[in-house]
Amino acid sequence: MAQQEDVFKKIVSHCKEYGFVFPSSDIYDGMGAVYDYGQNGVELKNNIKQYWWQSMVLLHENIVGIDAAIFMHPTTWKASGHVDAFNDPLIDNRDSKKRYRADVLIEDQLAKYDEKIQKEVDKAAKRFGDAFDEAQFRSTNARVAEYQQKRDALHERFATALNDNNLEELRQIILDEEIVCPISGTRNWTEVRQFNLMFKTEVGSTADGASTIYLRPETAQGIFVNYLNVQKTGRMKLPFGIAQIGKAFRNEIVARQFIFRMREFEQMEMQFFVKPGTELDWFGRWKQTRMAWHQALGFGTENYRFHDHDKLAHYANAATDIEFHMPFGFKEVEGIHSRTNFDLSQHAAYSGKKIEYFDPESNESYTPYVIETSIGVDRMFLSVMCHAYTEEQLPNGESRVVLKLPAALAPVKLAVFPLTKKDGMPEKAQEIIRDLRFHFNCKYEEKDQIGKRYRRMDAIGCPYCVTVDQQTLQDNTVTLRDRDTMEQHRVNIADLRSIIEDKVSITSLLKRIDN
Numbered sequence: 186m187a188q189q190e191d192v193f194k195k196i197v198s199h200c201k202e203y204g205f206v207f208p209s210s211d212i213y214d215g216m217g218a219v220y221d222y223g224q225n226g227v228e229l230k231n232n233i234k235q236y237w238w239q240s241m242v243l244l245h246e247n248i249v250g251i252d253a254a255i256f257m258h259p260t261t262w263k264a265s266g267h268v269d270a271f272n273d274p275l276i277d278n279r280d281s282k283k284r285y286r287a288d289v290l291i292e293d294q295l296a297k298y299d300e301k302i303q304k305e306v307d308k309a310a311k312r313f314g315d316a317f318d319e320a321q322f323r324s325t326n327a328r329v330a331e332y333q334q335k336r337d338a339l340h341e342r343f344a345t346a347l348n349d350n351n352l353e354e355l356r357q358i359i360l361d362e363e364i365v366c367p368i369s370g371t372r373n374w375t376e377v378r379q380f381n382l383m384f385k386t387e388v389g390s391t392a393d394g395a396s397t398i399y400l401r402p403e404t405a406q407g408i409f410v411n412y413l414n415v416q417k418t419g420r421m422k423l424p425f426g427i428a429q430i431g432k433a434f435r436n437e438i439v440a441r442q443f444i445f446r447m448r449e450f451e452q453m454e455m456q457f458f459v460k461p462g463t464e465l466d467w468f469g470r471w472k473q474t475r476m477a478w479h480q481a482l483g484f485g486t487e488n489y490r491f492h493d494h495d496k497l498a499h500y501a502n503a504a505t506d507i508e509f510h511m512p513f514g515f516k517e518v519e520g521i522h523s524r525t526n527f528d529l530s531q532h533a534a535y536s537g538k539k540i541e542y543f544d545p546e547s548n549e550s551y552t553p554y555v556i557e558t559s560i561g562v563d564r565m566f567l568s569v570m571c572h573a574y575t576e577e578q579l580p581n582g583e584s585r586v587v588l589k590l591p592a593a594l595a596p597v598k599l600a601v602f603p604l605t606k607k608d609g610m611p612e613k614a615q616e617i618i619r620d621l622r623f624h625f626n627c628k629y630e631e632k633d634q635i636g637k638r639y640r641r642m643d644a645i646g647c648p649y650c651v652t653v654d655q656q657t658l659q660d661n662t663v664t665l666r667d668r669d670t671m672e673q674h675r676v677n678i679a680d681l682r683s684i685i686e687d688k689v690s691i692t693s694l695l696k697r698i699d700n
């Protein structure tokens with residue numbers, strides 16, 4: 186665990202050192218849970234967004250996009266339930282004065298039981314070697330059974346407390362499980378209280394009676410209030426979806442784990458409107474489609490899992506998270522929810538507008554049901570970074586840090602170096618860039634020895650480097666170096682585009698998704 190935390194720290198500093206992510210307002214010592222994306226970060230982030238957008242809007246004839254405003258009519262948040270119920274249960278430790286989410290403390294405790302069980306399994310696997318039967322061991326080993334029983338009991342108690350909104354019981358669980366504050370190490374806990382996560386501000390001057398509005402805590406409501414506009418103007422037939430990428434704001438109590446939990450972040454959400462009664466079928470299909478999108482990145486199927494919700498929101502009839510194996514455990518990256526007709530019905534009730542769909546096949550009108558897929562751009566960015574960050578020992582005794590980013594997501598696709606700064610090599614290198622920059626992001630580098638330049642490109646995950654040397658000036662060939670294998674081949678300048686373009690394009694990723 187300590188080693189994993191170390192790796193995470195290194196990733197955070199790597200992000201800063203190489204222009205991916207900076208603390209917000211850095212010269213003023215930063216601001217809690219707010220971050221800025223630097224010159225490389227913005228490219229990576231844009232590529233992630235493009236991959237998502239195109240997978241939704243290009244690959245599905247019946248999905249269209251919108252871009253709604255961040256400010257919305259205040260009644261929106263009354264109707265959606267956010268004013269009354271967008272709360273987190275928080276608890277303070279009196280000694281450290283630190284604040285925590287009570288549910289997260291208990292979830293961490295559940296993860297501890299899982300770790301203990303896994304440790305026993307790993308130990309036994311080592312002991313028994315090839316003869317090891319994991320299923321049998323799990324079902325017969327006394328210690329594993331004891332941990333499992335404790336875990337299951339805790340899990341059940343926790344789920345009940347959440348469903349009943351029983352804050353006292355959440356506190357009691359924390360006391361009974363002897364959960365301590367990671368900072369002070371004590372169990373001196375306050376009561377559990379509810380805390381609304383929405384940021385408020387005012388629109389208009391106070392003289393003419395300013396009204397309170399909220400910074401949107403999710404992009405989804407911008408889609409729901411535009412359902413009629415899009416359905417009518419786009420003449421959309423059910424089932425159809427509306428996709429949106431945009432900023433969301435939450436006054437998170439616990440700002441931890443870098444860009445995993447931010448107060449200002451970005452979401453990619455798609456609401457899929459379906460005929461009532463077909464929603465669970467569509468829920469299953471979207472689970473598979475979204476998992477395929479993640480797995481097409483090639484990070485290994487073992488690093489993903491579904492986590493079904495213990496507590497369903499009162500309007501949902503199914504919900505799951507896609508979790509990714511981060512250095513700090515399996516964590517939610519995306520949520521997939523079957524939201525019934527709750528949102529549209531609420532907006533119809535509060536606005537007084539009829540929000541329905543006339544089904545020409547069955548000749549009836551109804552309020553569509555909704556499947557939502559909701560993924561955080563920043564969490565996705567973090568999972569990509571965590572998986573890509575690699576420290577390698579090289580055969581010559583040196584080591585390197587390389588970001589093994591999927592080429593289609595890499596900020597820079599091709600770096601072009603003149604071997605030396607003379608004999609027309611820089612001009613030749615610039616000429617290559619002038620030609621290729623229309624097709625993908627290229628970078629020119631002439632400072633330092635070639636080896637150092639390679640290392641800098643490895644550190645930002647640039648998949649290809651080209652070096653212009655004496656021979657280039659005679660026969661128009663260059664060396665093309667591959668980031669991962671570090672192998673070099675001599676290729677014709679005229680062939681560079683066709684060799685690289687396909688590998689670095691978002692299209693290559695889209696083709697891997699098995700729809």
Ligand code: ATP
Pocket residue numbers: 403435437444445446447448450451452517518519520559560561562563564565
């Ligand atoms: P959590 O339980 O971690 O607070 P959530 O279940 O409230 O997340 P949703 O409301 O389902 O999250 O939001 C959908 C997605 O938006 C999440 O899967 C996550 O990727 C992203 N997201 C939510 N809150 C944040 C945040 N504070 N910072 C960054 N991304 C976030």
